[in-house]
Amino acid sequence: MKKTTRKSTLLGGAGLAAAAALLLTACGGGDGGGGEGGAGGGALDGAQLTAGSKEFTESVILGQITSLALEDAGATINDQTGISGSATVREALETEEIDFYWDYTGTGWVNILGNTTEDVPEDLYQAVADADAENGIAWLTPAPFENTYRIAVKQDFADENGLQTQSDAAAFINENPDQARVCAASEFINRDDGLPGLEEAYGFEFSEVVELDLNLIYTQVGETCEFGEVFSTDARIASNDMVILEDDEGFFVEYQGAMTLRQETLDEFPEIADIMAPISEALTNETMMELNGRVDTDGEDPRDVAEEWLQDQGLIG
Template sequence: MTNKRTWAPGVAGGGLAMLLALTACGDAGNGEDDNGGELAGETFTVGSKEFTESYVLGYISALLLEDAGAETVDQTGISGTATVRAALESEEIDLYWDYTGTGWVDILGNTTEDLPDDLYQAVAEADEENGIAWLEPANFENTYRIATTESFASEQGLSTMTEAADYINENPDENGLCAASEFINRDDGLPGLEEAYDVDFDAVELDLNLIYPQVGDSCEFGEVFSTDARIEANDLIVLDDDQDFFVPYEGALTLRQETLDEHPAIEELHQPVSEALTDEVVMELNGRVDTGGEDPRDVAEDWLMEQGFID
């Protein structure tokens, strides 16, 4: 697929616009003008959060839109849920991928207790009042987990979070947890985890990309994402969340309802792609970026072409 990429125009507005300009990648991809796609003549600004999976998902959406004839402006790499969500609500971006657990707790302000039986439906219905649509979730779940090195887990006999909590309570000097700022501060992250397992961690705040190699060095434990290929690459073992604290995090595209109403083709384009995005597929795509050093847009394009979703 041939694709032109140009520098995106500056984002208008106040402090949020400046933050977007600092945190987001500033280039745009343009769909072919002559492909006669159902979105020809339209332009969409595609956002993402700042971690690998979010970049890949953002580029998957951008490439689908471009293949349907649209032009896209690249605003991937926005730091933090609050910022990217504010960008969506204020029309700085038109769409981005988020997670049902994040929507339920971090965006809608619910707790991790008494989860509804159908979390996606509950999130979609509640956020509808805010004018935000959640497309049907993809076939993967990327939830928070706590990991440690295989050697440390073997030496101390740790396989579950309860066993880790018991060990830390007996060895309080070995409670270091490498984690990103967002996990440290959100209710479905460290505060809730400590309460659920009656344990205190000594949080070492790091950039998301630095956590994996630092487990076993700067800290005994680390925050990880369940679909991250760096778990295996860094010889880590994920501890079983035996108290079922962590909320389900199904990936889903979010956009303003008015955008979806005006362009229902967006949902039609994403539906088969979402079905094909399994845990195994997403972990492989993440690994090609994080351990293989490939560009996330290239990874997204290769996969979409291999699956026949774009030409």
Template sequence: MRNNRVWNTRVAGGGLALVLALSACGGNGDDGDNGDDRELAGETFTVGSKEFTESHVLSNISALLLEDAGAEIVDQTGISGTATVRAALESEEIDLYWDYTGTGWVDILGNTTEDLPDDLYSAVVEEDAENGIAWLEPANFENTYRIAVTEDFAGEHGLSTVTDAADFIDENPDQNRLCAASEFINRDDGLPGLEEAYDVDFQAVELDLNLIYPQVGDSCEFGEVFSTDARIDANDLVVLDDDQDFFVPYEGALTLRQETLDEYPVIEELHQPVSEALTDEVVMELNGRVDTAGEDPRDVAEDWLTEQGFID
């Protein structure tokens, strides 16, 4: 498979590089007479992601699928924060990125965790369609927020649920530190809602996502974690059961503008079997190859896609 990625300055924080000239929305087919009969030959797509490992891996999976179908890719992975990457999608600075149903319902569409529909995915699809954004069928994994402690701390204090943690903090208010990233600290489906649901007060210690896991049991008694993150096991952490069912389901799904999907329906065809193969166990393994084994997200994505027969 040829490496036809077009490298561009990565997006960081709020500074978005303008790549409209390379965007796929115009359907640039001027180079389509080179004899390449692949479905997306001559087209260019700008692929974005959020800043954490799983988002990098998933977006590289999408980029490689499109490349294998003949497209060129402008790399804009690593955008910091949901609001920023979503704004990039809406403003056509990127063409697609992976997000999560819970994030879509609460953080993007402005709903609350208390008005959760029975079919969250369908509700997100219907409501976001009004914004011109399409959500492909979700993959077979769910990456949900969780609260974790070290195995030793859980055993010493008999903690297995978030209610146990709330009771412990009520009796030990000086041991309430929670290592968390900025987005979790400020999201309604993150710390503010969690504290209200469990009637507990955490002392938030804001850290970069990658620093949270080794700091649980050191800088903090508790930590925000993702349920598919291999660093949970690598750092001997125990995930506390969300016994009040506060956290919203977060099924991973590719998002893109509806006009892009209408023009290139093959994008959905390419992703459908891949999404079915992306189970909780698979995603945790891929994340672990990056976070604990130090491999590059693109290499991890390419190895897996090749092994599964999704790309040549």
């Protein structure tokens, strides 16, 4: 069966709600004023910084967490979170349109620094931080959570066909091309550490690739597609009765989250690293899945979720 790719314009109720929330977040609605006497202690009084993020929920939440923490230390933040595409937000950082955003070690290693998914260094964070320092970009101490690409299927589909690993799926797809559709977002479809590399590594090819907005994939697995691209810290995996296929060949690179900013910004405001260190340390896999779920499943506003979490942790005043 010849592989086809089609772009769907499907937009359901959940997708509309998520898109609206992200649009409101990206628009920002003006600057956030810095506070006095918070946990940050006014260390950034007078600083004016522009926050960025990618368009998906986790990245927006991280952008809001960072913005609120820096505001608490006295900074004034211009909210430009919700930028579409990894390459676009990175370019915005390099061209000084934004001052910071959170990225992932795997993205840094492959997409920014131009390496392959093979021969990945043991200490990936340090390798990325050292190499990107030559580009004038600083990677702060990473958080303990890892948000990797994965392929997922409905639990009943996995049970019926004995699918536990990506190797199981590759064998199934090669034998059953009529049940080999994958729903995926544009970036995953085109990244070397995404769909093309995955198919090559496991020796299979999906019969059809359905391009969807990332927020729609979770509800369309089992409907439009048998398989779907997901992020491992996304709470919608469980809420949609999906199961992640084990990457038994270790194709996917580690995607540990870390705040990135230009070195010149860090040199001007070195307090940023101290402010963010305890915040990053508290962002575990379980925490990120909970925060993501409050936005994607419960419909809460990303900034509200970020603020409540920071306050509950005693990380802002």
